[in-house]
Amino acid sequence: MYPFDYHRPASVKDAATQANDDALFLAGGQTLIPTLKQRLRQAATLIDLGAIPELRGIVLNGKTLTIGAMTSHAEVAASPDVRNAIPALADLAGKIGDPQVRNCGTLGGSIANNDPAADYPAALVALGATVHTNTRSLKAEDFFTGMFETALGVGELVVKVDFPLAKRAAFAKFRNPASRYAIAAVFVAETDAGVRVAVIGAGPGVFRVPEMESALAKTFSAAALSGIAVSADGLNEDMHATADYRAHLIGVMAARAVASLT
Amino acid sequence: MTKVSITVNGTAQAADLDPRTLLVDFLRDHLRLTGTHVGCDTSQCGACTVHLDGRAVKACTLLAAQVDGKAVTTIEGIAKDGVLHPMQAAFREHHGLQCGFCTPGMVMTAIAMAKDSAGEPLTEAKIREELEGNLCRCTGYQNIVRAIAAGAAAMKAG
Numbered sequence A: 001m002y003p004f005d006y007h008r009p010a011s012v013k014d015a016a017t018q019a020n021d022d023a024l025f026l027a028g029g030q031t032l033i034p035t036l037k038q039r040l041r042q043a044a045t046l047i048d049l050g051a052i053p054e055l056r057g058i059v060l061n062g063k064t065l066t067i068g069a070m071t072s073h074a075e076v077a078a079s080p081d082v083r084n085a086i087p088a089l090a091d092l093a094g095k096i097g098d099p100q101v102r103n104c105g106t107l108g109g110s111i112a113n114n115d116p117a118a119d120y121p122a123a124l125v126a127l128g129a130t131v132h133t134n135t136r137s138l139k140a141e142d143f144f145t146g147m148f149e150t151a152l153g154v155g156e157l158v159v160k161v162d163f164p165l166a167k168r169a170a171f172a173k174f175r176n177p178a179s180r181y182a183i184a185a186v187f188v189a190e191t192d193a194g195v196r197v198a199v200i201g202a203g204p205g206v207f208r209v210p211e212m213e214s215a216l217a218k219t220f221s222a223a224a225l226s227g228i229a230v231s232a233d234g235l236n237e238d239m240h241a242t243a244d245y246r247a248h249l250i251g252v253m254a255a256r257a258v259a260s261l262t
Numbered sequence B: 001m002t003k004v005s006i007t008v009n010g011t012a013q014a015a016d017l018d019p020r021t022l023l024v025d026f027l028r029d030h031l032r033l034t035g036t037h038v039g040c041d042t043s044q045c046g047a048c049t050v051h052l053d054g055r056a057v058k059a060c061t062l063l064a065a066q067v068d069g070k071a072v073t074t075i076e077g078i079a080k081d082g083v084l085h086p087m088q089a090a091f092r093e094h095h096g097l098q099c100g101f102c103t104p105g106m107v108m109t110a111i112a113m114a115k116d117s118a119g120e121p122l123t124e125a126k127i128r129e130e131l132e133g134n135l136c137r138c139t140g141y142q143n144i145v146r147a148i149a150a151g152a153a154a155m156k157a158g
């Protein structure tokens, strides 16, 4: 690690004030600390968000589930409110990495990092979630802008995420057994806004599959998906899987998610 | 430098640290608690697992500064009055180790999983799933899984 100054503000306001273009927010550290160690990233200042109470917590209010940015994956997976309101979200959080990673890693850190294989972006896009930062509110699809990229500006931090409740939703993940990250994973959700199918792991970032969405809107069954081929164009190709294989997996995972709901 | 005060195995420890100091380096180099091992240093192997306010975490992937004001328990802190913790005793009884390098992390993860699953039965499948963050290069895991089942039962029996 290159040297840095360390700050631990007690409020969102102080965190934002301390930020600048040579500072990084530190959440659970499960991505940031390994990348600092490898000197893939560096910053003059780390701003630890761990002592800010307003970034924590899970609140169920009518048709919206709100989760604070610093809420850990383990807290989401174990929360009775999440398990009742959106069981697929608890399921997703409980499949991230391993228990130690889930005890530290946070919702805010995961979406701010926007790793192409991060799981949460699939849930945010499929459920039509809204990301609240300290300065504005963004639809999930506008928040995730590209590989490891988001709409967040300098001094802007994720405060919380609002998830509309789903009539039904499921997450199916094909994991790389060594890294525990997805090779391809699909989140299928039916909300008041309709059916959405969001994919992570397979492409440079989270994306939807409109053909599957319209087929499921007509008939919500795994059979309705048969015959829909996802193009391998632009999908990731690496030592773990070819683009063709990932395209195939999207169909299989989508069908599994839907089958688990019917 | 950053001032930290951390309760380690029940004792308050205060230090003025380079902010880059990892929790595992604070434990090993500053407090000489070398039972917590560094296997990979890349957040994969779990040899560095300790408890932070009772939950299993990888001490190589946390800054000491991040745990300021919190309580950490290491492998050195679980035996009482010279008597092994039931999970340690189970690892010995069931040969849950060969070289022993992964063992401190395995035992700390095992204790956390036994406590977490207080309600539901700790099946073999569940134990294997909960061990995803701990790698062992020697044993092939069979005896580790057996030891954890026995250790968890012993903890329950009190």
Ligand SMILES: Cc1cc2nc3c(=O)[nH]c(=O)nc-3n(C[C@H](O)[C@H](O)[C@H](O)COP(=O)(O)OP(=O)(O)OC[C@H]3O[C@@H](n4cnc5c(N)ncnc54)[C@H](O)[C@@H]3O)c2cc1C
Pocket: A024, A025, A026, A027, A028, A029, A030, A031, A032, A033, A049, A069, A070, A095, A096, A097, A098, A101, A104, A105, A106, A107, A108, A109, A110, A112, A113, A115, A117, A118, A119, A120, A152, A156, A157, A158, A159, A179, A180, A181, A182, B043, B044
């Ligand atoms: C072994 C291992 C396996 C893993 N497997 C998976 C997996 O299967 N699926 C998965 O999705 N993830 C996985 N992860 C990643 C894990 O979920 C991380 O916790 C997550 O990606 C980052 O969250 P964090 O809280 O640790 O953030 P940090 O590492 O602290 O931060 C990550 C980035 O987000 C920024 N940031 C953090 N919080 C905020 C905020 N509130 N506002 C603005 N910016 C912020 C930081 O500046 C940094 O750039 C794995 C990690 C490890 C080590």
Ligand code: FES
Pocket: B037, B038, B039, B040, B041, B042, B043, B044, B045, B046, B047, B048, B049, B058, B059, B060, B061
């Ligand atoms: S040394 Fe920490 S996970 Fe391997």
Ligand code: FES
Pocket: B096, B097, B098, B099, B100, B101, B102, B103, B135, B136, B137, B138, B139
């Ligand atoms: S006993 Fe040697 S690494 Fe596990």
